[in-house]
Amino acid sequence: MTKHTYDMGVVGNCAFLALIGTDTAVRWLCWPRFDSSFVFGPLLDEQKGGEYSIRPAAAEFTSSQHYVQNTNVLCTEITTEDGRYRVTDFAPRFMQYERYYKPLMLIRKVEPLEGTPRVRVACRPVGSYGEQELTRRRSSNHIAFLGLEEEVRLTTNIPLTYVLDEEDFTLNEVKYLVLTYGAPLEAALESTAERFLTSTLAYWRGWVKSTSIGQFHQSQVIRSALALKIHQYEDTGAIIAASTTSLPEAPGSTRNWDYRFCWMRDTYYILTAFNNIGHSEEMERYFHFIANLSTRAADKYQPLYGIGGQSKLVEKELPLAGYLGNQPVRIGNDAYTHIQNDVYGQVLVALLPLYVDCRFQEPSRAVPLSLVEESLRLIELTMDQPDAGLWEFRHIAQKHCYTYLFHWAGSHAALRVARSLGHQELAAKAQRLIEASEAHIEQCFDIERGVYTNAINSEHLDASTIQLITMGYLDPSSEKARHHLVELEKELKTPEGLFYRYRHPDDFGTPETTFLICSFWYVEALACVGRLDEAIAEFEQLLTYTNHLGLLSEDVDAKTGSQWGNFPQAYSHVGLVNAAYRIAKKRDRPQFVGY
Known part of the structure; x- marks a missing residue:
C-alpha cells in the first residue's frame, strides 16, 4: 500500500x-x-x-x-x-x-x-x-x-x-x-x-519573533505554532480542533467526524502550548469565550461548543461523495450531548495563569472568582459519575482514570487560586477534592501488572494515562512511573514508535490507526522518566509523519506511515510543540519536572 x-x-x-x-x-x-x-x-x-x-x-x-x-x-x-x-x-x-x-x-x-x-x-x-x-x-x-x-x-x-x-x-x-x-x-x-x-x-x-522557542527542532515548532494560531476564531476566542469535517480516521472506518468546533479538552492543550512558547493573547481571548459560556451553563459544561458558543450541534449526514469515497459525510457532532467530566478540571488548569500570574493582573479587568467556584462545584458534583471519557465513547460509560486526573489537576489549580487570594473556604474544598480524586485514581491501579488501567474495574489500558507521569501525578523518578510506562509500551506501542489510543473494541470496532498526540505524550513521558535519548529519537521519527509542509493529521497508519483523520489537526501540532518544549527543558535543566 x-x-x-x-x-x-x-x-x-x-x-x-x-x-x-x-x-x-x-x-x-x-x-x-x-x-x-x-x-x-x-x-x-x-x-x-x-x-x-x-x-x-x-x-x-x-x-x-x-x-x-x-x-x-x-x-x-x-x-x-x-x-x-x-x-x-x-x-x-x-x-x-x-x-x-x-x-x-x-x-x-x-x-x-x-x-x-x-x-x-x-x-x-x-x-x-x-x-x-x-x-x-x-x-x-x-x-x-x-x-x-x-x-x-x-x-x-x-x-x-x-x-x-x-x-x-x-x-x-x-x-x-x-x-x-x-x-x-x-x-x-x-x-x-x-x-x-x-x-x-x-x-x-x-x-514568530515574539515567541519563546528553543533551538530543538525550532523550524518545525514554528510551523506548528503558526498552524495552531490560525485555528483560533478570534471574534469570540474559540479554538477549533481542525478546519475540516469527515476526513476518515481510517479508510472505510466510518469514523468520519466534524471537528470545526471548540472542544474544552483540546483547548487546554492548545493553551498549554501557547503558554510554553510565551504567547498569552490567545489565552486571554479564550478566557472571554469561557466566561461567556459559564454564565449560560446550568449543571454542566458540554465537551464542545460552537465557535459562537452554540450549545446544540446536531449531527446529520450529507449527500456528498466523501473524501476518496469515504462516507458518511457528517456536519455537527453529537458529542455535545455526552457527559465528559474532565472538562471542569481542564477549564481550571487552562485559565490558572489569569489568576496567579502577575503579568495578567490588570486593574481594569477583574477575573471572576465565580468561574473557579463553579468549576470546582461541578467537579464535586460529578466525582462518582461515569462518563464517556476523552475518546467520546457513544455507548460506553465508565469511571475513567483520565477524568479523575483532571479532577485532581483542576482542584490543584483551584487550590493555588484560593491560596493566592487568601480564600480559606475555597482552599479547604479544593484540598478535599484533590484527596478524593487521588482515591479514585488509585482504584484504577492494577497491582498485579503494576499499571493504571483506563477506568475503575477495567482491565484495558489507555494512552491517556501516560499523563499521570507528564502532569506530575506520578513522580517521574519513581519505579511506579517507569513501570507504568513500560506496561503501556507493551500493549499500545507499535514497532514504529507510534501509539494507539487503546486496543479494545469500541462502538465502531477496534481502532485501526494510531492517534498522533498519544505518541507525543509518550515522548514527553520518556523525557520525564529520564529516557531522554529515546525521547529525542522518537520525536525525530514522528517528524517523518508530517506532509511536505510540516503539517500533521490526526491519525497515522503505523504500517504505511499514511496520514488520516481531519487535517491539519490542532491536537497533533500541540503534541509536537509541548513535546519539543519538554525535551528542550530537560536538556537545559535535567532535573526539570512538570510544566
Missing part, C-alpha cells in the same frame, strides 16, 4: 481557513465562519464542491509548495513545458487602526517565473454544502456570485472573459485575484494586494 498524505497547505487569518492543493486548487474554504458551509469543498465532493483553481493549460506538470519562512503565506510553483509560474496565497492579517484587520478575503498573486506558461482560471463557488449553485453577475472589473446571505466577489486584473469561460491564456505579467465574502475590495487592486501581502508577511514574522 502506498503512503497517503494530505498534499495541501493551510492559510488563514483567525477569521477563516483555506486548504490549497499542490495543483493550486482551493480544496476547502468555509465562509463566513469556520463551521459554515463550504464555498469550495472538492475535498469532500469533486462534483458538488465547486472549484477555484489556477491550473496550467498543459495536462502534464510538476509542482512544489512552500511557506514564506515564518509566515502563513503559501507559495505553489507549477512547472510545465511552456514555463513556470507561482501562485502566492494568503489571508490578510495585520494591525490597522489599533486592531487586527482580518477580512473574509483570500488573495492570490500569480506571477510568471520562466518561459510563457499558459494557465486556466476557474472560480465556481457553491452554497449549502454543494446543493446551491450561485448566479454570476459580470461587472467592469469583478464577478459577483449571488445567492448566499452576502455577496461573494472576485476582483481581478485577468480578463473576465477568460475567467467566466475558463479559457486558457498566456501568463506574461503578474496577475491578482481577490475573493471576498461580504465587504468587497473597493481600493486599487494591484497596489492594495501588494500592500496587504507586505503587511501580512510582517505581521507573521513579528509574531
